[in-house]
Amino acid sequence: MIVICPACRAAHVQGTLFCEQCGGSLIGVAAVDETATATKSTGAFPPAPPPRAPAPAPLPRSVPDNPPSYGPNGHTDSTAAVDAQALRGAAPVDPDEETPGTLPLAGAQDRDSGRLAVGSAPTRLRVLVLNTGRLTDWIDDPVIHVGRSDRSANVFPNIDLETDGGHNAGVSRRHVRISRQPDGYYLEDLGSINGTFLNRRRLSPGAPTELKDGDEVRMGNIVLRIVLGGFQRTH
Amino acid sequence: MTGTEGPALRLTHRHGRDPLPAGGPQMVYTVLELSVTGDDAPAAPLNICLLLDQSRSMQGEKMTRVREAARQIAGELRPGDALAVVAFNDRATVVAPAHLDPRAAAIAAAVESIMPRGGTELAAGLRAGLDELRRGREMTGPGVSSLLVVTDGQTYGDEPLCLELAEQARERGILITPLGVGVDWNEDLLETIARRCGSRSEYIDRPAALGPAFRKHVAELHDACGRSARLTIEPGPDARLAGIHRVAPLLGPVEPLPDEGSGRQRFDLGALKAGETQALLLEVVAPPATQGALDLARCLVDWEPLRATTPPRSLEYGIRVAVDLRAAPIADLDPVVKSAVEKVMAYKLQERAWRDVRNGDLAQATAKLRMVATRLLAAGEGGLARTAQIEADHLEQHGRPSTGGVKQIKYGTRGLGRTHGMPTEEAPR
Helix, strand or coil, X not given: CEEECCCCCXXXXXXXXXXXXXXXXXXXXXXXXXXXXXXCCCCCCCCCCCCECCCCCCXXXXXXXXXXCECCCCEEHHHCCEEHXXXXXXXXXXXXXCCCCCCCCCXXXXXXXXXXXXXXXXXXXXXXXXXXXXXXXXXXXXXXXXXXXXXXXXXXXXXXXXXXXXXXXXXXXXXXXXXXECCEEEEEECCCCXXXXXXXXXXXXXXXXXXXXXXXXXXXXXXEEEEEECCEEEC | CEEEECCCEEEEEEECCCCEECECCEEEEEEEEEEEXXXXXXXXXXXXXXXXXXXXXXXXXXXXXXXXXXXXXHHHCCCCCEEEEEEECCCEEEEEEEEECCCHHHHHHHHHCCCCCCCCCHHHHHHHHHHHHHHHXXXXXXXXXXXXXXXXXXXXXXXXXXXXXXXXXXXCCEEEEEEEECCCCCHHHHHHHHHHCCCCXXXXXXXXXXXXXXXXXXXXXXXXXEEEEEEEEEECCCCEEEEEEEEXXXXXXXXXECCCCCCCEEEEEEEEEECCEEEEEEEEEECCECCEEEEEEEEEEEEEECCCCCCCEEEEEEEEEEEECCCCCCXXXXXXXXXXXXXXXXHHHHHHHHHHHHCCCHHHHHHHHHHHHHHHHHCCCHHHHHHHHHHHHHHHHHCCCCCCHHHHHHHHHHHHHHHCCCCCCCCCC
């Protein structure tokens, strides 16, 4: 079994937490059978020996067949991720899917296959306001409004960007809504004046778009970085 | 989980997931912690050589602060310690030869005579500094020998010789600790020199920080209670060591030592300090298993006690993990191990980002720095995350890193080791 990075499609040994290739989170990404997905292997993974019984108590001094060599940073070459594209033999990801000149961000969706059949979904969220360095607390409300507060209009969003200079930065009172669905969080522009950009691509108002760990959201001149947490299993 | 305890060295470990789910092969993250306890013998004598850059660029406040710091160091030595001062530019000058119990006034007068001029040739300075340490050791006897290098510039053409001298220092049990002042020095070279002999470089962002850095260095040397600590790891049957990184006290790579064959890998852990915990993150690919316990690795730590006239010691330690058919594939992760993995990933990504910059691949570098920000943010390091984000924006807009940006992020991520083991808000619910 292997895990394939949803962002860059590098393949890793099951249990790997972060993609060695792009740094994206693999937490909650379900393992898949390499034989079911692979058409060719780069050989970075050694053939899996059959399951065996637990080892006896004293550690025997065995000699692995292929002791790995160490690179300059103390990591073995075999740490490097496998190009899952080669494993899968599928068509390359459309470069237009991502902002030109940048790698896909952490947890970007596997747009070919959608979510894997068995995985996990985040249950809470926090944001870093990059302009001011403010980090919000974790929020586990199912619906989160982001905008700027206006007492006279009785608007009090869950994430209030007024103190971050939201008014001058062009943030609307009701700018975006973030909704938690069984399969993850979705971001929706609420018809804001200056629009919302997810990873530098403008969102259409009223069209919820899935939000991933590490995504960058620009609202007017305010830029937020999204962190998702509290992953729980989904089926 | 606590394991075999030696007379003074203590090893413990914790796994990211315990028990592991059945199946495999699978990645197991384990944090191995080493600490020295119960060593109340008197501190070993110090044998210090200050190697001071006297090139023209050190003129002004930098040299003033260096002189102040050198005077302070002389005042903080204990009876039986030795100190030497060597200055270098295009050539090396022994300003104050190695001397037992030096008088602060004599050191002050010596460093006052240093006049900044000329260029920077580090190898000449290293060679002269190592010579002085050899003389100093004859006076102090066995103890802690340290070459404290202060420089603000690049050395040209003698890098291979510098690394060779660092190797010689390691063989003689000498720690080389470079302090880089400002933004123009070569952090790759100085860090490599430091790592070669089990030490580390420091980034001094302003001259006023030199004094505290000197004092901290001397205090750490006084705390040293072991040297030449070496870790040998032998993976268990069918297991494979995929990576090893230091997570505390400072985050960074672990210097590999020449392979001794037999599937064992050796690493230099440098000096051991009383009261300090060294933490290492091991990434082990475990073989398929069904139920019971799995031997992941056997560790052996060799080290030389400094404070007692005892022979070198060694401690063996086995790392096992339970395997349970009923364990969920997505189990709760140990928060300390997860945080360590997250920080190591941030460190590795920023290293790769600078490599991309050197290779001219700015798009990849920018993307990696943005991911560094994400990883740091998830690890609860909002301040450094913002620095990484700003640096990514700068790189994208200007096509080059900002002044000091590389050092800020490189040494900032390395400093994340100071929060190792502290609870984070990312604890699984």
